[in-house]
Amino acid sequence: MDSSDDEQQQEYLFKVVIIGDSAVGKSNLLSRYAKNEFNIHSKATIGVEFQTQTMDIHGKEVKAQIWDTAGQERFRAVTSAYYRGAVGALVVYDITRTTTFDSVERWLQELQTHSDTTVARMLVGNKCDLENIRGVSVEDGKSLAEKQGMFFLETSALDSTNVKTAFEMVIREIYDNIV
Ligand code: GDP
Ligand code: MG
Secondary structure, three states, X not given: OOOOOHHHHOOEEEEEEEEEOOOOOHHHHHHHHHHOOOXXXXXXXXXXXXXXXXXXXXXXXXXXXXXXXXXXXXXXXOOHHHHOOOOEEEEEEEOOOHHHHHOHHHHHXXXXXXXXXXXEEXXXXXXXXXXHHOOOOHHHHHXXXXXXXXXXXXXXXXXXXXXXXXXXXXXXXXXXXXO
């Protein structure tokens, strides 16, 4: 870092949450993005966990603190502390299970209930590597995202498709919202 440059001293730290039904791949999206790791037998995370990732936007160092649920979503009991201060969200469903897509609007509702600021939101259809057992069409994903005014991407935490792009589009949007 060039310490003589005052512009560089500005620090940005954004909180981003990942929400969606159980087993859609939230934890694997985060581990793929933050550690380039994938777990076939991933267990529900114990305790609230987040990973911090840094990216460069127009020469500025921007940090994202990305929160993963500790499996509470199985009991529909994600707490307000989880959402507190979030300025970005990835709302994830599994393209092979329509029930997880049907839950998206409920997750968006919950997100809105808990946020008092503009939240950059990305709809994520995960597991796009499983094309042969797809249950939700790309069109349905797109049109829900349009209706809700959010970004949309299909991803695969397994083969890495669009994972980095999904997180970085959200982080960029947060940055654009505040600058
Ligand atoms: P979470 O409950 O939403 O955090 O979901 P996990 O990340 O624990 O993933 C649930 C299961 O789906 C695990 O068995 C993962 O290996 C699997 N999984 C996650 N992402 C993908 C993906 O992109 N493709 C495939 N084929 N499986 C995935
Ligand atoms: Mg998980």
